[in-house]
Amino acid sequence: MxxxxxxxxxxxxxxxxxxxxxxxxxxxxxxxxxxxxxxxxxxxxxxxxxxxxxxxxxxxxxxVKMVPFNLKLHRKRTLHFESIQDSNVQTPTSQNREFFEFPNGVYKGSLVNGKKEGEGQFFYHDGSCFKGIWKDDMANGYGKIVFQEGEIYEGEFENDQQHGHGKYTSNQVKYEGEWKDSQPNGIGQEILKQHYIYEGEFLKGLKHGKGKIRWFTDGASYEGDFIENQINGKGTYYFPDGEVYVGEFKDGYMHGMGKFTWxxxxxxxxxxxxxxxxxxxxxxxxxxxxxxxxxxxxxxxxxxxxxxxxxxxxxxxxxxxxx
Structure with a gap:
């Protein structure tokens, strides 16, 4: 019975x-x-x-494994460098010379009414160099800048800001995707050398929105929501030993409702x-x-x-x- x-x-x-x-x-x-x-x-x-x-x-x-840095990996860099000022240098008004001196560097290219216009190359006093398209005395269009510490950005500019699609490379970080106001913003891919690869959404330089990340060190991976560079919201985390967690997260922890499978x-x-x-x-x-x-x-x-x-x-x- x-x-x-x-x-x-x-x-x-x-x-x-x-x-x-x-x-x-x-x-x-x-x-x-x-x-x-x-x-x-x-x-x-x-x-x-x-x-x-x-x-x-x-x-x-x-x-779960935390995103290694809760810091912005991409420093906001602009073209307005004023590390050296020379009050005796005047803004050029003619094109009778190949090089033109400005208060913050030397320019080689075309001028219109004393302003950089069209294709040109600018050598900043701090060691940085920009080559690309200028409009109304500012970088506008496609160009490439090499910063004084060796970092490189190649892509679109708007009013002296990295804006649009572009690629950024330093000794440790590679990012390719959308930019706004000189920061990753939108869809992009970020690779931190010997640490991880991330593909997804960015906001003001931080991983924010939907994305997926895979760590090189042990093969762990996550796909789901991010808030300000950290795992937050709903997603799926794959542990190195084969465990899988599907559910809610808060500040890098499994937190809320979820399903864990061994x-x-x-x-x-x-x-x-x-x-x-x-x-x-x-x-x-x-x-x-x-x-x-x-x-x-x-x-x-x-x-x-x-x-x-x-x-x-x-x-x-x-x-x-x-x-």
Whole structure:
């Protein structure tokens, strides 16, 4: 005949000592008569510790890999360098010479009414050099600038700002994509040498919006939402050892509702708090199912454990069955 099973409604009174979500709404559980198991206390302890602490706490990564830098990798660089000022140099008014001196550098190219216009090359006093299209005395159109420290930007300019599509290269960083006001802004690809490759949206120089990132060091990857250079929102994280987490994130932690899958088939689906199972959740393995409350990564509070053909319903403390 099997064990006696009765479906009952549990209200707030039954859970006076247990913290549960949405207490205003009752929910249904299958309440089993544990007396029919004929188990003694030693049997219960052995049964309830089978995969409680070992499986649910130690084998679940608490934190996803953080984006290495919460800083802007791209310094905002403009063409208005004034490291050297020469008050004796006047703005040129004719094209009788090949080179023209300006307060912040030397220009080679065409002038119209004393202003840089058309194709030209400007050598700044600080060592930077720009070659490209000028309009109304400012870089407008396609051009290339080599900064004094060796960084290179090649692409579109608007009013002396990197603006439009362009490619930026330094000793550590490569970025190609959209720019606005001399910062990555829009869709682009960023490669940080020996660290990661990121493809997705940028805002004011930071990873912000939808994107995907893969780390070179261990092969971990993430695809989903970013906020100001950090994993925030909803997404999927692939751990190096084959675990997969799909759900909500906050400041680089698994936080909120999510589903964690292990390579051997174990699955947890429920609430997370700063990388740990906390709240209501369900763990399914090859030989047990636990559905109930969690705290700090282990069974804690009211829950139902089904294993080896037996069902235990009651309260848990730090992964250990109490009653």
């Amino acid at each position: 099997g064990n006696y099973c009765q479906q009952v409604e549990i209200n707030d009174k039954d859970f006076a000592s247990v913290s549960i979500e949405n207490r205003q709404q009752p929910f249904l559980v299958n309440k089993f008569d544990t007396k029919s198991f004929n188990l003694n206390i030693s049997d219960l302890r052995q049964l309830t510790q089978i995969e409680s602490l070992n499986t649910t706490k130690s084998q679940s990564p608490e934190k 390579p051997d088939g174990k699955v947890y689906e429920g609430n997370y708090h700063k990388g740990k199972k906390q709240g209501i959740g369900k763990l399914t393995t090859h030989n047990l199912i636990y559905n109930g409350e969690w705290y700090d990564g282990v069974y804690n509070g009211f829950g139902i454990l089904e294993t080896q053909g037996k069902v235990i319903e009651g309260y848990w403390d730090n992964g250990i069955y109490q009653k």
